[in-house]
Amino acid sequence: MAKMNMLQAINSALMLSMEEHEKSCVFGEDVGYFGGVFRATSGLQEKFGKSRVFNTPLVEQGIIGFANGLAAQGVKAIAEIQFADYIFPAFDQIVNETAKFRYRSGNEFNVGNLVIRTPYGGGIAGGLYHSQSPEAYFAHTPGVKIVFPRNAYQAKGLLMSSIEANDPVIFFEPKRLYRASVGEVPEDKYLIPLDKAEVVQQGEDITLLAWGAQVEIMEKAAEMAKKDNISCEVIDLRTIVPWDVETVANSVLKTGRLVVSQEAPLTGGFASEIAATIQQECFLHLESPIERVCGLDTPYPLAHEKEYMADHLKVYEAIKRSVNY
């Protein structure tokens, strides 16, 4: 065990995976000599050489196109998109290619070797283009798995599992927590399953569900609610696709209430999918409407970021609305 922040945990996962798989590459904008703008890949080029760890030209559609081909050839292709806001030029390569590669070929070819790492999320004064949480766009795309770590420990285990997985994975890293999340992390390899939510905190009265950086917000709100004698069950979804309906439904069957929170705008977000599914799974057990606490339906702002965000106070209010319904 060692104290690591999330960047170090990610770096450690990459180091171990690259050691294990001789046919593996890490690449993206500035990931080479410099080690990435957040330094998640620092030391990798030094250790594994320029042919396995390299800067790409500045072209996201090329990075993922190249990665698809590389993965199809049999190389563990670990591509970085510098900010999730800049993943959209690669949207066609991900949605029409990555996600459909195995299906369309009848499994003659696949890109199960692909992992796309990308920092996402707000709360860092990043404005429109350094704050987005685009997971819902990909969650509507059968064929890719979508994974979110909430802290350093989770980050390493989930990333190593993503690299091992035989399916393409988009790995969303909460950049607000890159340095803020510090914890005990094993130095060796370990895996965390890609289809299990985790009950982070047991509770009786209401279920709070989130993923990534938003889990911490839920915990903060649960803390506040505790003072009102409201006992919250907090769940970290961890994997958005496929998601663990069973764990969530079981919790809601118990509590009768659900608040889901995401950073992204409300309309069409993944919280809506959860609400739609859970109202079906738990219809007769729901004591109040499922609450969604999300970003507003606007582009991500700067001056009013604080007001825009789905913070713990808004979650707390939703908890009270739900309990007092």
Place this chain on the structure above:
Amino acid sequence: MAKMNMLQAINSALMLSMEEHEKSCVFGEDVGYFGGVFRATSGLQEKFGKSRVFNTPLVEQGIIGFANGLAAQGVKAIAEIQFADYIFPAFDQIVNETAKFRYRSGNEFNVGNLVIRTPYGGGIAGGLYHSQSPEAYFAHTPGVKIVFPRNAYQAKGLLMSSIEANDPVIFFEPKRLYRASVGEVPEDKYLIPLDKAEVVQQGEDITLLAWGAQVEIMEKAAEMAKKDNISCEVIDLRTIVPWDVETVANSVLKTGRLVVSQEAPLTGGFASEIAATIQQECFLHLESPIERVCGLDTPYPLAHEKEYMADHLKVYEAIKRSVNY
């Protein structure tokens, strides 16, 4: 009035709008001399000349990038993406640019002059790449409006409104109905509002909601249910963003039941957004869980297209499940 199919209605809308606005252009792959692979733009180049109606090189990100600039300059930019399956290379230009153009500039600049027309949907033996219904990707993107006509009459009125609107619009055309939907269509200009759902058929027992080609499926299912003495209220949403919560909620408050159907895969589709919102708006009035009848969570298949589709039989079964809950 004249009998027109949907392609003729669209062509008529384009003719009238281009006549009205001297500063307007229609462009896209093969839309020029040839009049588009579906012939929706036929006759336009002849009438308005090559400088206003033209083929573009084969590059969707360029078509929409160019369109954004053209619209910002003050030209009504009417761009065609040949199939909605091929809109993804333009995803960045739409999601990061079109949708955020006015907001990020504080209204110094805007692309309210932009309309993107694109044929979508399945049922034509198109397989993975000539069948997709990607509306949910855009519905999660504040800043663009999303419009779906269900027949020839709606197509003309909604398209003319989309061209008049001061907001960018993605206009999804149900290609399965291009020639199949024939009806009386006024030869002159008329507008249909972009934020109102339409109650296509009144009913008492259950609300059926859809958009585009799927409305016809709902009507067919309603017909079947009628024989079981189930009275269905059928609503055509028409505009996905912003959507008419009030009309839908009022209907569900009356019927207590809702089936939503979309062509796209279930997970993360717009039907989920509707379910999430309506369970909140109508919680105490819902007699059964909101049902979603959608495509399976797979890429769009070919040999098993019939089995894959959200057809009237599946909707009918959902109606019965809902009513017998």
Place this chain on the structure above:
Amino acid sequence: MSKTQSVDNPNNINTSDTFTLDFVSENALSIPSFKMLNADGEMYPEAQKSSLDKTTALKIYETMRFIRILDERMLAAQRQGRISFYMQCLGEEASITASTAALDDQDMIFAQYREQAALAYRGFPLDLFMSQNFSNKDDLGKGRQMPIHYGSNKHNYMTISSPLGTQIPQAAGYAYGQKLEASIQNKETNCTICYFGEGAASEGDFHAGLNMAAVHNAPVIFFARNNGYAISTPASEQFKGDGIACRAVGYGMKAIRVDGVDTLAVYEAVKLAREHAVKHNEPVLIESIAYRLAAHSSSDDPSGYRSKDEEENFRANCPVARFRAYLVKQGWLDESEDEAAKEQIRKQVLDALKAAEHVEKPELSELVTDVYDDIPNHLQQQYEALKQHILKYPDAYPVTSSRIEEQQ
């Protein structure tokens, strides 16, 4: 003067100066087409010596002959409503077949969709062509894609994907993987060939793929098929430069333009390109010039956008006839044997077609496999629900209902 990269030249440019303000002309490059065989199948007097041996030459010819018959027959089948869609290679048979012949069989092929000749050259069986077009249960692609979307791992032929241009950066990545593998195994590398149309070359993915291949030294041959049209859009509305070849220099890449109707010239050009690619781990761009003689696809009618005169003009310029004349003159092909063989092939194709159309569709379960490596819970549930639904309405889903019942 060529550039040298160094700390003194961070901009990575040619470092010479000028004091005269003038444009670099839009016509600064002028790229001729490489030719060997004239329209009558005779070597041009100035032509260089051919390295194509008799066995390979005949294999190329037989492939072209086969593809022409297959295309004719399948288009007719589409017209008869037996298959839903088809695309012909007509006019580009030499370009595709000779280029594949110049490769090693272990080299990877990323095609666009009009390159069935490459797959045929590699020995893809006739019944698998048919199974794909009929989406039956023997289709390697499990009946999921429209006709002509072939793919075969065994034949190193990447499954076709309809979105245009996407295969270009993929080919760069694939070739990079081949290079990496070769260096790990300390053997000579295989390379990748990537076919695409002059229309697809307008996509952003073209720019991405060529630049990345150049920067990362991937052994890939980019094979641009300039056939004059992208559906109805003529090349003159697609680009203003001198075709596709002239773009190579922008990526610091070598290029060749070749007459795509000339089997010998294509063969030599690709052979040279391959040698260079695998020896130096460098990409090469080849532009092959031909004319899309057929309609774009079975859904298209070119009379809406080009003249019969133009078509007739190019119909005379047939790659198969030209190469056939060469073979006959070489004494490598007997005309009457050739005619007999054609009859034979026509019959084989028709028999295979008839057989394939009666093979049943893939199992219903194939609707949910291969989305992921394993079938996740939610898909398994959707599948089970669908099965129950079909059993409730067997007549509405005749293709699958009977077979599900059998299984019960």
Place this chain on the structure above:
Amino acid sequence: MSKTQSVDNPNNINTSDTFTLDFVSENALSIPSFKMLNADGEMYPEAQKSSLDKTTALKIYETMRFIRILDERMLAAQRQGRISFYMQCLGEEASITASTAALDDQDMIFAQYREQAALAYRGFPLDLFMSQNFSNKDDLGKGRQMPIHYGSNKHNYMTISSPLGTQIPQAAGYAYGQKLEASIQNKETNCTICYFGEGAASEGDFHAGLNMAAVHNAPVIFFARNNGYAISTPASEQFKGDGIACRAVGYGMKAIRVDGVDTLAVYEAVKLAREHAVKHNEPVLIESIAYRLAAHSSSDDPSGYRSKDEEENFRANCPVARFRAYLVKQGWLDESEDEAAKEQIRKQVLDALKAAEHVEKPELSELVTDVYDDIPNHLQQQYEALKQHILKYPDAYPVTSSRIEEQQ
């Protein structure tokens, strides 16, 4: 030989032939940099005559002088935590300012982010620079974007957007609109200039934008700023060709490479390009060669990827100093007046900064305006709910809560 398009040439290529198989070399083009002023601010003996008049020359110099001071001061403000982010123009002032000076004020500017000098040249007021950087209520962009994302309709300066390359096809479309407008109004057209870095030139949008501008004859000047780096990525890992200029021929477009440290040369090059663009409705590509002397942004530390030696080497090559020396030699600038002016500007900048940082933030309601032309119901509801929430927790949202209360 140049190509002529016709039915005989559907492939739209140069139609000459060759019988010698050889690569078109990756170095087939060799593009020199156009220069006029040497490092000491003296005209090269071979240099052509300058057409830059004294008034314009001084306006250019004053802009560069201002931008240097602004950049210094704002970077310091970022270091002090007064603003969150900043990007300097250091090393590229001549390239930006002289290029803008060669335009008409009605020409449109699409910039990347490092071109504040262009906006300053157009007379954008100091307090608006400040308002943007402080996201205060006077920011034309209503406080929504990070610092340095300027935009002004009045100054024909399109609002900056962080995603790289997106402005390139947009500029083509904008210019096409200008051409259309000019033809409708029967007047001479204005043009668009589009700035982008050598890094951004790798994006697919670059390919799309240049090709479409060429094919559709849009009067746009593509101005590539090759400054050696894209954050940490050196140009040698960005492309293998001869910079960006050599790509023009691939699009059938004219090009010029110019020394971006040389004010006179940039001015003449852009003047010529503009004349051509508006007269012939044709795009032109200009590549300007300079060195990004500063860190990429205030978040970056270049010592992690390049040597101090390299930086020192290029620091000596200062575009402002070079042009200043020229002006002094021309007798157009008095050195002591210049020094006094600098003092004056420093004070103005500091005063403006202090004023701007005390201006309040935009109204809360601006959170939901401009998403659409009107505020739709659902957004109005979200806004109302937010307002109530803030009133409940005024201390948690101090910037807005007090002002909402005022409104009540």
